[in-house]
Structures are given as C-alpha cells and as structure tokens.
C-alpha cells in the first residue's frame with residue numbers, strides 16, 4: 001500500500017497528570033507509525049485552551065508535528081490573534097480551524113460566527129504560514145439547512161483559504177465517495193481525509209453519534225446492541241468493521257486517514273497493523 005497518503009492522529013488535552021502520562025505513552029506508541037501530524041482538540045473554556053497549548057508543546061518537544069485545533073466559540077479577534085502568533089513563534093505549521101459548538105449555558109458564539117470567518121482571519125493575520133485544515137461532513141452537519149447549503153458553506157471555507165479537510169467520522173464509505181464527488185462537481189479540489197472513529201464502547205459511540213449527526217448503520221448498530229456489556233465482542237466486531245471501512249476508503253482513493261484516538265493507541269495500532277500500511 002502506498003505511503004504517500006497522509007495519516008494522522010487526534011488527541012484531546014488531558015485534564016489530570018495521570019491522563020497526561022497515559023497520553024504521553026499512547027503518543028510514543030503511535031509515533032512509531034510516523035504520522036504526518038498529531039492534532040489536539042480545543043474547547044470553549046480558558047483552562048481547556050491552556051491544556052491544548054501544553055499538549056501541543058509536549059508533542060513538539062518530543063519532536064513531532066503538532067496541529068492545534070482552534071475554534072470560534074467564545075473567541076475574540078484579539079485572543080485568536082494572540083494564539084496564532086504564539087503558535088507561529090513556536091514553529092507550528094498546521095492548524096485545524098473550526099467553528100466549535102456552544103457548550104450548554106454559554107450564550108454567545110464569539111466574534112466569529114462560522115469557520116470560514118476564522119479561516120479568512122488566519123490568512124489575513126499570518127498569510128500563508130499555516131496549512132489550514134477544516135472540517136467536512138459527508139453525512140451533513142446537523143445544523144445545515146440542506147445538503148446543498150452545507151456543501152456551499154464547506155466551499156466558503158475552502159475559498160477563504162483552507163488547504164485540506166478532515167471529515168466527521170462515518171461508517172458508510174459510499175457516503176464519503178458521494179460527498180467527494182459532489183465537492184469535485186462544485187469545483188472544490190482540496191484533499192478530503194476521512195476521520196476514523198474506532199469502535200470501543202457502544203453506548204459512548206451512540207451518544208457521540210446522536211450529537212454530531214454521524215450515522216451508525218443499522219447493520220452495525222444492531223450487532224453492537226446485541227453484545228450488551230460484552231466489551232470484547234464489541235471491540236472485535238468494531239475492529240473488523242473499521243478495518244474494512246479503511247480498506248475501502250484507501251482503495252477508493254481517499255488521500256489518507258485521520259484517527260480520532262480518544263487518547264488511546266491500541267485500536268488505531270491494531271487497525272494500522274491489519275491494513276498493512
């Protein structure tokens with residue numbers, strides 16, 4: 001299998017020292033695979049934002065490329081400007097630019113309302129310094145007025161200066177290929193890397209999927225449900241399903257894979273091994 005494709009892993013900033021130690025160990029194991037970058041998510045609150053910066057610093061200190069996520073929610077032009085310059089001075093070259101989601105109880109989204117505004121701002125502030133990744137939704141963003149609208153909004157982010165996209169996770173390869181085809185027809189040519197969510201716990205996955213609008217196909221959901229608390233069977237079936245998905249995506253021309261690791265290395269490592277990358 002060709003290795004010219006881009007493989008990357010996503011982490012969230014740990015809240016405790018124990019979590020940080022576990023993440024450092026996971027990162028070390030995943031680094032052996034020589035990914036293009038490790039990305040780190042970004043929350044709405046001040047303390048979680050500092051933890052994103054800390055995690056990014058640790059990745060860099062270990063000698064790997066870090067890609068911090070940055071979101072509009074709760075942000076002002078001033079603090080985004082400050083963060084961008086901090087990252088630029090640290091030698092960070094890649095940013096994942098997002099709108100973010102409003103946590104319950106938070107009333108305002110901040111000075112930027114949509115990711116395309118953030119992408120434009122990054123370009124105005126820092127020119128071509130950053131490679132900008134944006135989010136894409138093969139099964140459509142849950143708040144989109146229509147699939148057509150969502151595609152046009154995705155195109156706005158691209159026109160604003162995004163270099164590549166990472167998708168929300170999905171388990172239906174056909175939906176991804178259809179989405180990429182629609183993008184190409186609309187003149188959107190940037191690489192669209194599938195986001196891959198390994199299946200570890202059914203209840204957690206079902207909850208996530210309800211919120212972010214990612215569909216678990218009935219043929220997968222019913223089997224997972226039937227295992228109840230039998231975690232071993234859930235994970236074994238999940239590994240088969242996700243490996244097959246990745247195989248189809250890569251064989252069908254996907255430009256790489258981005259793994260939502262949830263700070264665990266084992267599932268991604270196993271999928272990687274089975275793929276023979």
Ligand SMILES: Cc1cc2nc3c(=O)[nH]c(=O)nc-3n(C[C@H](O)[C@H](O)[C@H](O)COP(=O)(O)OP(=O)(O)OC[C@H]3O[C@@H](n4cnc5c(N)ncnc54)[C@H](O)[C@@H]3O)c2cc1C
Nearest residue numbers: 041042069098099100114115135141143144150153166168
């Ligand atoms: C790869 C990836 C990483 C993520 N990382 C994080 C993270 O670190 N932190 C976090 O909080 N969340 C993260 N998210 C979740 C993301 O923030 C949510 O899905 C959020 O609801 C949308 O973000 P977006 O950047 O896609 O928004 P946008 O592209 O702004 O789209 C949001 C919605 O608004 C519509 N829209 C977009 N632009 C316009 C416009 N100009 N006018 C009218 N409507 C418009 C779109 O159709 C869509 O329905 C991530 C998602 C992905 C796929």
